[in-house]
Amino acid sequence: MISFTETCRVSFRAIVSNKMRSGLAMLGIVIGVGAVIAMLALGAGATVQIKSVMSSMGSNLLVIRPGTVTSGGIRIGAGSVPSLTLDDAKAIKAECPSVEEILAQFNGSAQIVYGNQNWSTQVAGVTVGVFVVNDWKLTSGRPFTDQDMRSATKVAILGSTVARELFGYSDPVGEIIRIKKIPFQVIGVLESKGESSWGRDQDDIVMVPVTTAQKRLFGMPRPNMVSSITVKVKSEDLMAVAQEEVTLLLRQRHKITSFQDDDFTVRNMAQAMEAAQQSTKVMSLLLGSIASVSLLVGGIGIMNVMLVSVTERTREIGIRMAVGATSKDIMLQFLVESGMLSMTGGFAGVLFGTILSRILSGAFEWQTVVLPGSIALAFGFSALVGIVFGLYPAYKASLLNPIEALRYE
Amino acid sequence: MPLIEVENVRKVYKMDGVEFEALRGVSFTVEKEEFVIIMGPSGSGKSTLMHILGALDVPTSGKYILNGKDITSMTKDELARVRNKNIGFIFQGFNLLPRMSALENVELPMLYAGLPAGERRAKARQALDLVGLLEWADHRPNQLSGGQQQRVAIARALVNDAPLLLADEPTGNLDSKTGVQVMETLKVLNENRGITIVLVTHDSGIARYGKRIVRVLDGMISSDTPEEQVTIR
Numbered sequence: 024m025i026s027f028t029e030t031c032r033v034s035f036r037a038i039v040s041n042k043m044r045s046g047l048a049m050l051g052i053v054i055g056v057g058a059v060i061a062m063l064a065l066g067a068g069a070t071v072q073i074k075s076v077m078s079s080m081g082s083n084l085l086v087i088r089p090g091t092v093t094s095g096g097i098r099i100g101a102g103s104v105p106s107l108t109l110d111d112a113k114a115i116k117a118e119c120p121s122v123e124e125i126l127a128q129f130n131g132s133a134q135i136v137y138g139n140q141n142w143s144t145q146v147a148g149v150t151v152g153v154f155v156v157n158d159w160k161l162t163s164g165r166p167f168t169d170q171d172m173r174s175a176t177k178v179a180i181l182g183s184t185v186a187r188e189l190f191g192y193s194d195p196v197g198e199i200i201r202i203k204k205i206p207f208q209v210i211g212v213l214e215s216k217g218e219s220s221w222g223r224d225q226d227d228i229v230m231v232p233v234t235t236a237q238k239r240l241f242g243m244p245r246p247n248m249v250s251s252i253t254v255k256v257k258s259e260d261l262m263a264v265a266q267e268e269v270t271l272l273l274r275q276r277h278k279i280t281s282f283q284d285d286d287f288t289v290r291n292m293a294q295a296m297e298a299a300q301q302s303t304k305v306m307s308l309l310l311g312s313i314a315s316v317s318l319l320v321g322g323i324g325i326m327n328v329m330l331v332s333v334t335e336r337t338r339e340i341g342i343r344m345a346v347g348a349t350s351k352d353i354m355l356q357f358l359v360e361s362g363m364l365s366m367t368g369g370f371a372g373v374l375f376g377t378i379l380s381r382i383l384s385g386a387f388e389w390q391t392v393v394l395p396g397s398i399a400l401a402f403g404f405s406a407l408v409g410i411v412f413g414l415y416p417a418y419k420a421s422l423l424n425p426i427e428a429l430r431y432e
Numbered sequence: 433m434p435l436i437e438v439e440n441v442r443k444v445y446k447m448d449g450v451e452f453e454a455l456r457g458v459s460f461t462v463e464k465e466e467f468v469i470i471m472g473p474s475g476s477g478k479s480t481l482m483h484i485l486g487a488l489d490v491p492t493s494g495k496y497i498l499n500g501k502d503i504t505s506m507t508k509d510e511l512a513r514v515r516n517k518n519i520g521f522i523f524q525g526f527n528l529l530p531r532m533s534a535l536e537n538v539e540l541p542m543l544y545a546g547l548p549a550g551e552r553r554a555k556a557r558q559a560l561d562l563v564g565l566l567e568w569a570d571h572r573p574n575q576l577s578g579g580q581q582q583r584v585a586i587a588r589a590l591v592n593d594a595p596l597l598l599a600d601e602p603t604g605n606l607d608s609k610t611g612v613q614v615m616e617t618l619k620v621l622n623e624n625r626g627i628t629i630v631l632v633t634h635d636s637g638i639a640r641y642g643k644r645i646v647r648v649l650d651g652m653i654s655s656d657t658p659e660e661q662v663t664i665r
Contacts, residue, residue, distance in 0.1 A: 347516020
């Protein structure tokens with residue numbers, strides 16, 4: 024009985040002795056495995072990218088906006104009815120146990136003037152919760168206080184872009200700026216957040232207390248209204264609970280009967296993230312399965328080469344059988360040979376796929392992530408392909424009659 | 433106990449539905465250390481007999497006992513084992529593996545016997561030494577002359593200590609001078625080492641090396657004569 028290591032040596036020699044043919048047989052597998060790995064890397068990259076975008080927005084946030092209402096059978100679009108108030112926000116914080124912090128916002132845009140400099144930007148009226156909910160930090164100065172909220176003080180915190188445009192590199196804290204010609208004292212500067220995922224400069228902003236924005240800067244169609252309320256939930260597991268609590272509370276406060284629709288909408292960031300991840304999963308599965316077709320074609324290439332090889336080596340098989348090789352020995356020899364071909368091809372394919380995904384991410388600025396799991400998958404699949412497609416040629420070789428094989432020219 | 437016992441062996445081939453009887457009841461025995469020549473014209477059934485003696489094929493009916501073992505109804509893989517342990521083949525076309533050195537070719541039967549590499553190497557060198565080709569051990573078949581190739585094949589046939597050496601027209605591809613050398617080698621092996629040799633040929637010049645001549649005609653043994661009578665004729 025020939026040992027397995029000896030069989031491997033015999034097969035290895037057969038592969039090496041015909042380099043050109045072996046190389047061509049492997050090429051199909053190399054391309055197949057490479058394509059699978061590159062495609063899976065693209066998918067995984069997209070998932071990571073979406074995850075990072077979502078987590079930068081905060082995955083445990085609920086965003087409440089004034090919603091659609093039906094008035095005389097006509098549905099009016101979101102935000103057209105100013106239904107949310109600052110008191111709603113305070114009530115949410117006070118009465119919903121799963122809510123950690125809230126941020127009520129009332130936004131507008133205005134021109135800011137300092138000395139002979141001016142800058143048009145977004146002015147956000149915010150509550151003290153902005154630092155917790157939107158994860159803002161200060162580089163200098165102090166945050167807003169409850170006192171600022173109560174008395175609608177004329178204080179402002181500048182985004183880093185605004186600070187740079189108006190003050191250059193000098194410290195703005197303590198200076199007086201004018202917003203819509205009203206003097207405001209600068210009490211702080213925000214740490215830079217850079218561009219948002221869709222390319223807006225998040226630092227191009229001026230923050231003032233929400234009450235100040237309401238009473239002194241922008242006109243309100245309805246008293247005490249806010250343009251949105253963002254709720255930070257204590258943990259991601261409580262998202263559904265918090266959504267329920269907030270919806271119930273607001274329906275109660277807005278005196279909506281059970282037959283009426285909500286006059287607000289609650290958007291759950293975790294759900295949005297899940298949906299996005301689901302779609303990238305489907306995408307990478309699709310890409311991967313298209314790529315695996317090429318792996319299959321590579322397998323057929325190996326079968327082709329092995330069939331030719333068996334025919335070409337009929338006489339060799341006859342000699343081996345005459346001196347005592349059993350059909351199992353012959354079968355194993357050819358099976359190991361095709362397995363070696365496909366595994367070597369698979370290994371080269373892993374390298375090729377990794378390089379390919381690097382090139383892809385470099386050329387198209389896509390993020391790609393080569394996961395160890397996808398390497399294992401592609402490599403395992405290529406080994407399987409080699410064995411499955413090697414099975415038939417090996418079986419054919421093992422069936423040869425030694426007398427006829429020896430006569431074969 | 434004879435080495436080979438063939439009893440009323442018949443072999444029927446079916447070709448395109450037509451039955452063809454290649455062997456029609458052949459019986460004979462070969463004792464150990466004999467040197468038997470099987471002769472016959474082409475189509476006489478001597479090749480078929482050779483294949484059955486070599487355990488490459490099984491008879492349709494009858495009995496074949498080799499070295500005390502009835503191999504008449506063995507499976508393909510059992511036959512492979514029997515060939516590996518009991519029979520050394522020498523072919524007209526040498527049948528060496530072209531991509532392997534002489535040494536590796538001689539190692540081949542031991543590979544399938546499952547011998548460890550060190551022992552294989554040592555025994556293969558010993559066998560090559562016996563046929564006088566030790567210094568050619570690392571050469572490939574295409575770097576050797578026909579006579580040398582056939583002697584490598586003889587070394588391969590010997591290396592597993594098989595009691596029976598089957599030669600099918602061993603000199604058919606050689607010129608007469610190297611043919612004589614090969615035959616002398618076989619004769620020495622038979623006389624000095626007691627290896628039983630069964631040799632198939634249609635060359636009567638070769639026949640004089642045998643101690644016994646079996647003639648096959650139309651699938652049957654037509655004559656079976658010992659050496660003395662051969663030389664008289």
